Amino acid sequence: MKLDVRIHGRGGQGVVTAAELLSVAAFEQGLHAQALPSFGSERTGAPVTASCRISDLPIRSHDPISQPDLLVVQDLTLLRDPVVMAGLPEDGTVVVNTNRDLADLVHGGLVVGPAQRWVTIPANDLSRQLLGRPVPNTALVGAVAGMTDLLSPEAVATAIRRRFAGLGEEIAEANVRLAEQARDLVMTTTAGGDVRC
Template identity: 35%
Template sequence: MPEKYFEIRWHGRAGQGAKSASQFLTEAAVEAGKYSTAFPEYGAERSGAPMKAFNRIADVPIRIRSGIENPDVVVVFDDTMLGLPDITAGLGEDKIMLVNTVMSPEEVREKTGFKGKIYTIPATDIALEEIKRGIPNTVMIGALVKLTNVVPMEVVKEKVRKTFEKKFSEEVVQANLRAVDRGYQEVKGDA
């Protein structure tokens, strides 16, 4: 019987941070003692072009290297992409869609037709408030951890600290920690 991996597909536009969030989550998973892979998929490589990133996380070595066809979670960084058919492709009704939007889960359901669990968070707005930049990745990671517990929150926060303190001031580190916390606390769902 094949091993079951926890699989995440991220949809965003180049430059929004979906690829970085995917890579960050894999590094946090490894630090939590799990096996994990992250990889992006680009179309036209230009800022603003639609792109995807993927994660596989497991308690056993990951032997598969193909794209993710049936994710456990789809994370959407840009709500203007909600009408695209590949957003919900392969996403079962027992799975989760997490969307960075000011829309309600019901409004997202109307736009996508997805019948599964829909969760929303105004991640870009929170990022602007906390880190003064419209890069929603730390907020989205906080929300994803709340919904899935795929990586323990304390590991994510320690990873934020270690990653950001190498390049940024303590003020920026604290802002990103607050962004993760707010993502965890403020994600809303209809399930």
């Protein structure tokens, strides 16, 4: 078993933190994992990429993920950049932070492979409700857990509590609830099968 996740977002959205949370949650379950940040210009709003490898075997590769099994897109506008979709296989999975549904995105010109699984989730909206500001990373970590059924809710919650412990229990628990809500939403959305167009 292995899962290669590549996360695309903008500075300030917690892209690197999302990769770290996925890897720590994997460690909590006894899996091998690594988080790999990749920075360009390090400023708020600039495109940022991070990756996470998860495996039940030791991980020998330390290079950036060029062919992800799963893409997380934290900012919908990044889908205009062909680099974001580069390397995604025909049967790859994509989780997109947006309150628009997939049919609306396809009508707007998004090209979706016939065997790809796509899920849209309003991570910014959920984050505003629970945190008071649009920081989508923990919601999208919960969504990845729901899409893959690889990481348990308990492992994700432990990773979040550990990461946000210094910010206070209230903030940590709000982020745990955010991840749980997103996970439940994704699992409900995909219960009838793959989300495709």
